[in-house]
Amino acid sequence: MDHFLYRDGELYAEDVPVADIAAAVGTPFYLYSTATLTRHFQLFDDALDGMEHMVCYAMKAASNQAILKTLADLGAGMDVVSGGEYARAKAAGVPGDRIVFSGVGKTRSEIRAALEGGIRQFNVESEPELFVISEIAESLGKTAPITVRVNPDVDAKTHAKIATGKSENKFGIPIAKARAVYAEAATLPGIDVIGIDVHIGSQLTDLAPYELAYLKVAELTEQLRADGHDIRRLDLGGGLGIPYTRSNEAPPLPSDYGALIKRTLGHLDCEIEIEPGRLIAGNAGILVSRVIYVKEGEGRNFLILDGAMNDLIRPAMYDAHHDIVPVVEPVPGAEQQPYDIVGPVCESGDTFARNRMMPPLQAGDLVAFRSAGAYGAVMASEYNTRPLVPEVLAKGDQFAVIRERPDFDEIINRDTIPPWL
Ligand SMILES: *Cc1c(COP(=O)(O)O)cnc(C)c1O
Secondary structure, eight states, X not given: OOSEEEETTEEEETTEEHHHHHHHHOSSEEEEEHHXXXXXXXXXXXXXXXXXXXXXXXXXXXXXXXXXXXXXXXXXXXXXXXXXXXXXXXHTTOOGGGEEEOXXXXXXXXXXXXXXXXXXXXXXXSHHHHHHHHHHHHHTTOOEEXXXXXXXXXXXXXXXXXXXXXXXXXXXXXXXXXXXXXHHHHHOTTEEEEEXXXXXXXXXXXXXXXXXXXXXXXXXXXXXXXXXXXXXXXXXXXXXXXXXXXXXXXOOOHHHHHHHHHHHXXXXXXXXXXXXXXXXXXGGEEEEEXXXXXXXXXXXXXXXXXXXXXXXXXXXXXXXXXXXXXXXXXXXXXXXXXXXEEOSSSXXXXXXXXXXXXXXXXXXXXXXXSSOSSSSGGGOOOGGGXXXXXXXXXXXXXXXXXEOOOOHHHHHTTOOOOTTO
């Protein structure tokens, strides 16, 4: 249930016809549903009911401030992975004590800004980072709350580019080394050790890797407590997958995930944090695009859209599948034909789908890429000097542009010509 449904023969976002928004905003654009964002946040929040917890939205999935504010108003914290995300979360009104800072390469200026602006905790990924955080915190007369991100050496069984929990990945500290690192951390004057962090990957469609990882975290919690550390918070990362096709088998539900957390970690009496990104935003957003040309090739027909790989890079980057649907509802049983669906960018990689069965489409028709809300707009670029794709948020019968499409002057005027030219 994602609130992008056909009604009276056309696609709606909640109670707004998608075609009306396209007429007002122009294409391509991202379109999010408030009700879907809300529903997905609530599913996680409810799944952890009965345990002290905070759902910290991994804002790298979709970081428009209107989305952040929608979620923060429901009680969400934020998981940030850069100084820019930290500043953006603050600008959206999220207080520092609800912001968790993750990432393997936090710079000194990012760490200082977070300590000055307030931070719920740093998830520390290496010993050198630990020393730097301690030094900066001390210089500011503060202590930094930290967890250490442990790498449990678990195979998340997901796409290689988004697996993070194997020993060969750059993330975290090997779990076997964790006790030594915690012992070291406890001696540092600027550090307050509060818990453990783990995040094994993204788009997980099976709970088994989580179970393996969380059992290791449970064991480590007991060991660290026996070593004298006050482990009181467990950050369990994000990564729960979403269905990208309506036919494929359903990934686990947040409620199953919550039950697994309770079963593996509930007895430890820790505050639980989770960092879902994709499951909150993914099916809460679509990319709306218009057919520019239908081109008859040799043995295949191309649908050339005004959206391209710079607007949605997931198919090119992760071989990702997105369902692509016409905005005008096809009549039931309508004849379908195969299309290669492509954008106008000068690369063969600018291909969204090959041999995709679609009802016959014509120049000017609108299509929607489903499940495009996460890792869509945030990964967009201006490649080919195509303006950064705008974003729109729907709520009931209202919609608002939450990021304007820049005009050419705005893009071009960012360049400066050196004095010798
Ligand atoms: C990317 C990331 C997440 C979110 O992953 P999703 O698959 O979008 O849920 C959470 N925590 C960390 C540390 C991440 O890097």
